[in-house]
């Protein structure tokens with residue numbers, strides 16, 4: 450990954466256009482994020498969510514991109530341009546890795562948009578940014594998000610116990626990871642045998658100390 454940060458790209462998948470947010474997205478963003486169901490399983494979305502929250506969030510993004518800290522994309526429909534959600538990477542270039550986060554507005558749930566966006570961003574992260582690893586924490590009980598990550602080829606790497614507090618509850622967070630050399634190789638629905646072979650637990654039997662070869 451280079452230190453230069455040119456303009457944030459637009460990524461396209463079959464049905465989505467992942468583009469940088471613009472200030473005019475604030476009302477649509479506020480409308481989708483106001484839903485408690487979207488805020489509940491994320492740490493970054495306040496609740497209740499107002500237009501001020503949306504505007505402050507959008508205003509922070511260009512600087513975060515320019516500083517090489519974060520790349521956040523609006524998930525929009527290629528057909529019609531509706532804003533359906535967001536997806537982003539917290540970049541950690543010194544480790545050639547990034548933390549993935551995403552949400553989809555409730556009216557658009559269950560159509561495969563999150564999975565499609567994760568695959569598109571993973572392709573960009575590995576093939577264009579040159580990262581070697583993506584990871585995500587999921588708040589315990591968020592089965593839909595776990596499913597998204599598994600469908601996109603991530604492995605469950607462990608459980609971060611009592612890792613976050615949200616709305617007065619302390620919860621465990623399963624940790625998911627995807628390596629560059631696994632990207633594109635994972636079958637969409639791996640068998641349990643394949644999952645076991647590819648699992649970090651299996652890899653721990655033969656740990657590798659140098660990944661730069």
Ligand SMILES: CC(C)(COP(=O)(O)OP(=O)(O)OC[C@H]1O[C@@H](n2cnc3c(N)ncnc32)[C@H](O)[C@@H]1OP(=O)(O)O)[C@@H](O)C(=O)NCCC(=O)NCCS
Pocket residue numbers: 486487488490491550551552553554557558559560561562563564565585586587588591592593594596597
């Ligand atoms: C998690 C989230 C992003 C999923 O978005 P989406 O566009 O509906 O996801 P997809 O349609 O790509 O895939 C969802 C999968 O979860 C499954 N699913 C949904 N609810 C589920 C549940 N309660 N239990 C088990 N699986 C569930 C769906 O059936 C689908 O799997 P399938 O294709 O095998 O049928 C969305 O629910 C969301 O934004 N939630 C709130 C914010 C959030 O949790 N973000 C993630 C933080 S880690």
